[in-house]
Amino acid sequence: MPRGARTRPEGPEGSEAPEGSEGPAGRITVQPAGPYGVGEWPEVPLKANERGPVLITAGVWLVFLVVPLVAMVTGDAPLGTKVLGCAGLAAFVVAYMGHFIWPWPWRTLPHWVNTAAVTAVLLLCVLATIPASGLNSFNFLPFTLAIWIFPHRLRIGLPVSVALSTAWVVVALSVDAGGSRFWLIVPTVMALVIMLALRLAMEREERSRILGEELALSRQRERVGRDVHDVLGHSLTVITLKTELARRLVDTNPEQAKSELDEVLELSRQSLAEVRTTVGGLHAPDLGAQLASARTALQAAGITFRLPEVASVAGYRSERRELFAWCLREAVTNVIRHSGATHCSVTITADRLTVADDGTGIGASASPGNGLSGMRHRVTEAGGSLSLSQVHPGSDRPGTTLEVHL
Known part of the structure; x- marks a missing residue:
């Protein structure tokens, strides 16, 4: 799930540029962060303080595996088959939850290859449960789809999840389940549709948030630029006028010229302080002080x-x-x-x-x-x-x- 955002530059497709660098044409964009961003899992194992919320979010859905567990425990299968099924279910939970903690175990391989390897492990675990739980093993499908739909971008997650669902439906049609086929196929399709709808809603919400942050950043830059322009435009105008006046007076009235230059020096210091506080977002001009500054500027201009x-x-x-x-x-x-x-x-x-x-x-x-x-x-x-x-x-x-x- 997306959690928080920061400004990150875009790197090549499927990767991120190093922190603090710029993307194409120097364009800085706001990218999702937190351990989960839009379409991506974190590239490193989660920190200890991040694991709890993630495991709770992903693990709450494991309650649906109670159905195959009960079927295995209460069924008529031999004890060895039940033990195998329970071991397969336990391995499934460990692999599924472990993938949230360490989503990229083989760093030299692409992300989708890592997920494909985890998917193969999950399917082997499901096969181990089938002799003891029978058709109840179809309850494992949504978890297999989830690791493709949510962590990956839709251009990867969508075709893979559709292919997995199609394979699941073909298996359901090929089994001799009588009237139960309907209840095997419909939940499969519903799980796919619901997760895709949720994924699209999450992505739309995240994109809206990113656009909102980019707009706020643009407005902040515009405000700072406007403030700096207003500060420097006025101050530099007064400095120019007083410098010209001092230049005219330097031969006829050196003392007054020196006084004007002292005022220029003080004004330049004040302007530098104003620019610093403006960039820091702390500057708010006072009307009384501005009236006094206007008086000085108009006098210097001879108006x-x-x-x-x-x-x-x-x-x-x-x-x-x-x-x-x-x-x-x-x-x-x-x-x-x-x-x-x-x-x-x-x-x-x-x-x-x-x-x-x-x-x-x-x-x-x-x-x-x-x-x-x-x-x-x-x-x-x-x-x-x-x-x-x-x-x-x-x-x-x-x-x-x-x-x-x-």
């Missing part, structure tokens, strides 16, 4: 501004403060880098963030970049809406208004 006071946003709910902080960071970065604006106005209420400028307008960059796409994604996930419009449509500098509404 006049109107910003709300930090105290005015302190009482907003934490999740809205975080969302508005991300959006404010990206919006101010876009104003500085793309708009060519001389003035920027920011308004924040409990459910709305508005950033307006007097720049060249959204027509100058009709195709949204990663930053704007990431911002829209954040807002949509929070159940809000994002809109862009022109402040003065038709003019040479129509400006842009970005509005986030929750």
Whole structure:
């Protein structure tokens, strides 16, 4: 039974690549793990703490072997035949359960060859029970099918299990059982159908789980990429502006240039810390700190501004403060880098963030970049809406208004 999953790279068909490597074209996929994965048994003996649950799951069905056991003990067969039958049944149980503990005893041979060898041993055990239990030996069939249907991929397990069931039915038709033939054939077919249906359901459930984990992993990567983009885009813009300012001041005002460079150094350290915490999933920007950062960035860019006071946003709910902080960071970065604006106005209420400028307008960059796409994604996930419009449509500098509404 599948138990748990981890990210494993795909190797050649029928095998797995070493832990931590990549499959074709560097594609990492989520593969089942635990001792049982979809279509495979573990390649090594189970650990002691893993054997109990596996043996219970596989062994609970052995209760159906009580029927041939009772038939052998209470039948009219000679004592020697009964002893042989009971020994065959005991050997069958040992081989069947042992195969769950050590499914790959001959490592140099393919998996299906190992299972075929175990199947041959099981069939010999069944033959030993027939003289004492008679037709009750048909109760052994589902166990023989199980070691093919569940451990192997269906492209192997399905044809082999169908072939075994067909052989079993042919044997049932060839025996002189009178009216009992029906009760020999129907359980055989039913066992095959039920186990195949269960196997397909398990595989479908496992595939759904794997797809869900791959989707969650993709979303996590997208979130980290979006966060790193937002952090670096804003920080590098401010660093560039302050460095340019320091370069202009280095001859006329060395002390102020030194002060600007000190701020650049501090900002670069803060940015490095933000990237580290963002990659670790620990970073959540503060709206108050972002307002202060926006003030510094706009000043460095020579853009006049109107910003709300930090105290005015302190009482907003934490999740809205975080969302508005991300959006404010990206919006101010876009104003500085793309708009060519001389003035920027920011308004924040409990459910709305508005950033307006007097720049060249959204027509100058009709195709949204990663930053704007990431911002829209954040807002949509929070159940809000994002809109862009022109402040003065038709003019040479129509400006842009970005509005986030929750």
